Amino acid sequence: MIAFVRRNSWVIGLFVLFAALLVFTKIIQPSYGASDFGSLVRAVLPYAFAVAAQAIVVIAGGIDLSVASMMAVTSVTAAVLMNGASEEFALVVIPLVLLLGFCLGAVNGILIVVTRVPDIVVTLAMLFVFQGLALLILASPGGGAALWLKAMMVGTIAIPGVPDWITVWIPNALVILIVAVALVWTPLKRSRLGLSIYAIGSNELAAFRSGVPVARTKILAYALAGLFAAMGGITLTMSTGIGAPIPGPYLLASVAAVVLGGVVLGGGRGGLIGPIVAVVVLRLLRADLTLLSVDPNATAIIEGTIMVVVVMLGAFLAMRAASK
Amino acid sequence: MLPGEVHALMGANGAGKSTLVKILTGAIKATSGRVLIRGTERNIASPAHGRRAGLVPVYQEPSLIPDLDVLQNLRLTQTPVEPFRQWVKELGIPDLSLGELARDVPLAVQRVLDLARALAVEPDVLILDEMTAALPANLAERVMDVVKRQGETGRSVIFISHRFVEIAAICNRATVLRDGETVGVVDIAPGVEEKIVELMLGSKIERKRVSVATNAVSRSAGATPRVRVSNLRVGTKLQDVSFELHDGEVAGVVALEGQGQDELFAALAGSIRPAGGTIEVDGQPVSFTHPRDAIDKGLAYVPGDRSEALLMHRSVRENIALPFSAPFRRWGPINMGRERDTVLEAIRRLQVDTRAQGEVQRLSGGNQQKVTIARWIAADARTLLCFDPTRGIDVGTKQQIYQLMRELAAAGKSVLFYTSELAEIQQACDRVIVIFGGRVVDVLPVEIADEAALTRAAYGLPREEAAMPGTPVPPAASGLEAST
Numbered sequence: 001m002i003a004f005v006r007r008n009s010w011v012i013g014l015f016v017l018f019a020a021l022l023v024f025t026k027i028i029q030p031s032y033g034a035s036d037f038g039s040l041v042r043a044v045l046p047y048a049f050a051v052a053a054q055a056i057v058v059i060a061g062g063i064d065l066s067v068a069s070m071m072a073v074t075s076v077t078a079a080v081l082m083n084g085a086s087e088e089f090a091l092v093v094i095p096l097v098l099l100l101g102f103c104l105g106a107v108n109g110i111l112i113v114v115t116r117v118p119d120i121v122v123t124l125a126m127l128f129v130f131q132g133l134a135l136l137i138l139a140s141p142g143g144g145a146a147l148w149l150k151a152m153m154v155g156t157i158a159i160p161g162v163p164d165w166i167t168v169w170i171p172n173a174l175v176i177l178i179v180a181v182a183l184v185w186t187p188l189k190r191s192r193l194g195l196s197i198y199a200i201g202s203n204e205l206a207a208f209r210s211g212v213p214v215a216r217t218k219i220l221a222y223a224l225a226g227l228f229a230a231m232g233g234i235t236l237t238m239s240t241g242i243g244a245p246i247p248g249p250y251l252l253a254s255v256a257a258v259v260l261g262g263v264v265l266g267g268g269r270g271g272l273i274g275p276i277v278a279v280v281v282l283r284l285l286r287a288d289l290t291l292l293s294v295d296p297n298a299t300a301i302i303e304g305t306i307m308v309v310v311v312m313l314g315a316f317l318a319m320r321a322a323s324k
Numbered sequence: 325m326l327p328g329e330v331h332a333l334m335g336a337n338g339a340g341k342s343t344l345v346k347i348l349t350g351a352i353k354a355t356s357g358r359v360l361i362r363g364t365e366r367n368i369a370s371p372a373h374g375r376r377a378g379l380v381p382v383y384q385e386p387s388l389i390p391d392l393d394v395l396q397n398l399r400l401t402q403t404p405v406e407p408f409r410q411w412v413k414e415l416g417i418p419d420l421s422l423g424e425l426a427r428d429v430p431l432a433v434q435r436v437l438d439l440a441r442a443l444a445v446e447p448d449v450l451i452l453d454e455m456t457a458a459l460p461a462n463l464a465e466r467v468m469d470v471v472k473r474q475g476e477t478g479r480s481v482i483f484i485s486h487r488f489v490e491i492a493a494i495c496n497r498a499t500v501l502r503d504g505e506t507v508g509v510v511d512i513a514p515g516v517e518e519k520i521v522e523l524m525l526g527s528k529i530e531r532k533r534v535s536v537a538t539n540a541v542s543r544s545a546g547a548t549p550r551v552r553v554s555n556l557r558v559g560t561k562l563q564d565v566s567f568e569l570h571d572g573e574v575a576g577v578v579a580l581e582g583q584g585q586d587e588l589f590a591a592l593a594g595s596i597r598p599a600g601g602t603i604e605v606d607g608q609p610v611s612f613t614h615p616r617d618a619i620d621k622g623l624a625y626v627p628g629d630r631s632e633a634l635l636m637h638r639s640v641r642e643n644i645a646l647p648f649s650a651p652f653r654r655w656g657p658i659n660m661g662r663e664r665d666t667v668l669e670a671i672r673r674l675q676v677d678t679r680a681q682g683e684v685q686r687l688s689g690g691n692q693q694k695v696t697i698a699r700w701i702a703a704d705a706r707t708l709l710c711f712d713p714t715r716g717i718d719v720g721t722k723q724q725i726y727q728l729m730r731e732l733a734a735a736g737k738s739v740l741f742y743t744s745e746l747a748e749i750q751q752a753c754d755r756v757i758v759i760f761g762g763r764v765v766d767v768l769p770v771e772i773a774d775e776a777a778l779t780r781a782a783y784g785l786p787r788e789e790a791a792m793p794g795t796p797v798p799p800a801a802s803g804l805e806a807s808t
Contacts, residue, residue: 006682195642195645198635198638198642199646202635202638203634206633208595208614208615209627210646210699211616211620212646213614268638269637
């Protein structure tokens with residue numbers, strides 16, 4: 001138990017921060033209720049997938065600047081394919097788009113491994129390529145989404161035997177997030193690939209000498225990032241009902257949340273839960289500051305300050321713990 | 325040091341030569357003690373201070389900034405250009421363009437430029453750390469000439485080298501360090517090598533025969549060697565190395581720093597590809613393109629620098645499991661039960677202290693090293709390539725590692741063991757391969773491989789016994805079959 005707490009202290013700390021922020025929200029806005037929470041989660045969903053995508057790559061010791069553009073490509077692809085098509089056809093579209101995202105990510109990875117151009121340069125170039133690609137597929141916001149997909153995003157889940165006052169606090173969007181991340185992350189963490197991803201991020205030389213296929217692992221890490229980006233793109237289309245070819249503000253948000261979530265830039269440490277909780281915290285914070293009618297420009301300054309302070313504090317606590 | 329003296333600084337690897345140079349030049353601070361320059365005490369707080377005090381070093385590694393051209397490099401250190409040009413000519417490089425980027429200048433020439441840059445500021449005391457190691461003979465000769473003349477013009481030079489020949493040619497006196505202490509100052513005169521070797525080793529010079537752990541290697545004649553290396557050439561340092569490694573033996577490798585042993589181990593571990601020669605494993609020629617290939621053949625590399633082997637932020641379990649869990653030739657989840665059993669067995673065997681197993685970086689150096697070995701025990705590697713595995717770890721753990729190597733050999737595995745501490749050889753090895761200048765210069769049976777013999781061999785000096793009639797010195801690289 002103590003070992004569990006110590007190992008996950010950062011994530012637990014984030015959860016505490018999140019709870020404190022919820023209480024704070026309730027204080028400044030007494031009417032804050034389950035439906036507000038639901039819309040928060042819905043708004044967070046694409047951010048959460050962007051963060052998951054970024055986190056995997058950063059754990060593997062890289063960075064992916066093309067996350068938001070990949071989301072745009074997959075979002076418009078899903079919207080165009082589903083536009084005017086039958087409701088059942090969406091069942092084909094979803095796996096297809098997920099596969100597309102996986103392939104886009106793999107292209108990133110292959111370029112990095114084969115050309116040996118630094119990851120930051122390759123993914124920056126691909127940011128522009130994917131941006132153009134998204135606009136080629138769909139020049140202006142449009143397309144459509146299956147009704148049942150749109151319906152999935154709203155409302156709360158009904159669990160038999162659990163009283164309503166609990167389930168109203170479990171929006172469908174939260175279930176989608178948890179299921180999607182768990183389906184990819186849980187088996188990954190226990191697989192050879194998962195260990196290899198941590199290994200190349202932690203110490204590429206040591207991993208190489210231990211026989212880890214570094215190139216293959218790197219490509220797969222980027223491909224998994226593409227997969228998560230595709231999930232983000234699909235949820236964008238699901239929640240708006242259309243495809244948006246212009247990438248949203250997901251790139252910088254994903255890097256910020258990854259750092260705040262306990263994944264060290266440089267790789268090898270952290271997980272997916274921390275960054276996802278971190279992005280929820282950041283979004284809730286922004287909502288609160290809006291509620292307090294703080295100037296939006298000041299909001300950005302406050303967000304930036306909090307990020308540096310939290311990471312600094314974390315490093316300070318870790319140092320104290322180590323010196324004891 | 326006297327004015328006008330060329331003073332050699334000698335000592336085995338790790339005796340403290342480089343540390344002393346760093347203190348003198350202000351790169352690190354002395355814990356205690358004083359530095360007097362012309363009778364006044366000077367506190368050298370930074371390299372800039374050191375320069376102003378007249379102490380100018382030329383370090384082991386080239387120090388020009390690679391992305392600046394030569395002229396910019398000079399400006400960076402405020403070196404006067406004209407004297408620099410003079411010195412470069414003097415040192416035997418007539419056609420240097422100052423506009424050339426430092427990275428485009430050949431390594432040997434860079435070393436010469438380093439020296440010219442130091443000479444151009446007319447230093448009171450010039451400090452040369454292994455200046456000649458990377459130089460071809462003609463340039464080295466010029467350097468020696470210039471150094472000698474420095475002494476004649478009343479300036480002083482501290483000269484660090486592993487080459488007795490050079491020291492005999494240009495130095496007046498030598499200070500010998502051992503384990504961070506001055507153990508003697510000698511005048512350079514013919515025959516002084518013996519005295520210096522003796523000083524470097526300390527009292528252990530009497531040829532005491534340490535009881536060898538076990539030397540009962542059952543090598544049936546004509547058996548296929550586990551690893552056979554023939555005429556191996558790697559990079560620029562490893563020239564031509566041949567030897568055999570058999571099942572059930574621990575073969576020591578002894579060499580001064582930078583004689584090609586790094587390249588030898590990297591090639592055997594599959595991290596770099598040899599430029600020539602062959603490696604055979606169990607009689608089959610192999611060509612490794614990835615460490616995985618070497619690991620598949622049962623060859624595992626244990627580096628001395630733990631940070632090159634470990635995932636410092638990950639757990640002991642993950643670190644040990646890495647080589648046998650990570651290759652996903654077979655997809656699917658790791659068999660956690662089997663993994664745990666294997667890992668626990670390896671931890672028990674090596675007695676790794678697992679109180680801080682959450683992050684390897686919190687373990688002590690000795691325990692970290694045990695983890696790097698434990699992973700290969702867990703992966704059941706047949707041959708360990710241990711490159712200075714006991715560097716910087718405590719005596720108790722060292723003993724455990726020798727013990728382990730003996731156990732592995734007794735169980736029919738083989739170990740190639742490079743160490744920078746000669747005293748370790750007799751505790752763990754069956755025989756010793758000595759490399760000097762990228763070639764095998766001798767293979768000693770462990771019975772005669774005491775520190776004195778090893779030191780002589782490592783410096784490229786012939787065996788003492790070899791002087792006796794009837795036992796000629798085996799010439800480099802060819803006398804190996806005789807001893808295997």
